[in-house]
Amino acid sequence: xxxxxxxxxxxxxxxxxxxxxxxxxxxxxxxxxxxxxxxxxxxxxxxxxxxxxxxxxxxxxxxxxxxxxxxxxxxxxxxxxxxxxxxxxxxxxxxxxxxxxxxxxxxxxxxxxxxxxxxxxxxxxxxxxxxxxxxxxxxxxxxxxxxxxxxxxxxxxxxxxxxxxxxxxxxxxx
Numbered sequence: 697x698x699x700x701x702x703x704x705x706x707x708x709x710x711x712x713x714x715x716x717x718x719x720x721x722x723x724x725x726x727x728x729x730x731x732x733x734x735x736x737x738x739x740x741x742x743x744x745x746x747x748x749x750x751x752x753x754x755x756x757x758x759x760x761x762x763x764x765x766x767x768x769x770x771x772x773x774x775x776x777x778x779x780x781x782x783x784x785x786x787x788x789x790x791x792x793x794x795x796x797x798x799x800x801x802x803x804x805x806x807x808x809x810x811x812x813x814x815x816x817x818x819x820x821x822x823x824x825x826x827x828x829x830x831x832x833x834x835x836x837x838x839x840x841x842x843x844x845x846x847x848x849x850x851x852x853x854x855x856x857x858x859x860x861x862x863x864x865x866x867x868x869x870x
Contacts, residue, residue, distance in 0.1 A: 713776040713786040721774035736797035738839050747798040751805040755813040755831035759789035762830045799841045808850040815854035
């Protein structure tokens with residue numbers, strides 16, 4: 697896809713993670729200020745057209761890991777971590793408020809190792825008060841946008857399949 701280099705905003709990988717996160721958030725705030733990127737009316741966060749996320753077998757998305765303090769951030773748009781449970785240990789990531797402000801969010805999960813996390817992320821039941829923060833993918837809940845999951849057969853293998861009758865009834869109702 698031909699994209700103008702002036703439309704690509706990279707994270708500075710020559711800076712410390714703290715400085716890189718600060719600089720990247722500054723860049724995003726400038727893009728919002730000049731209205732290159734819109735703003736969510738309900739959250740005052742940037743409203744990206746699309747955020748594409750992968751999901752790890754532990755249910756992490758972006759670089760937001762289960763039970764990590766980065767999940768609690770409300771005012772920052774970009775943050776960093778230095779203690780990632782998976783390599784590399786230092787990472788930069790959008791925060792949940794920014795992710796959830798997007799117009800469209802797509803989560804991609806493939807492989808049998810993701811099946812349990814997919815099931816927990818999309819199921820209606822919760823496993824106690826810590827269920828939400830123990831699975832960041834479950835915390836992806838667009839404020840005013842759409843969420844689409846793309847799964848292969850293996851990643852979807854723990855989801856309950858609708859019987860033919862239930863499928864037909866569900867589709868008659870819409």
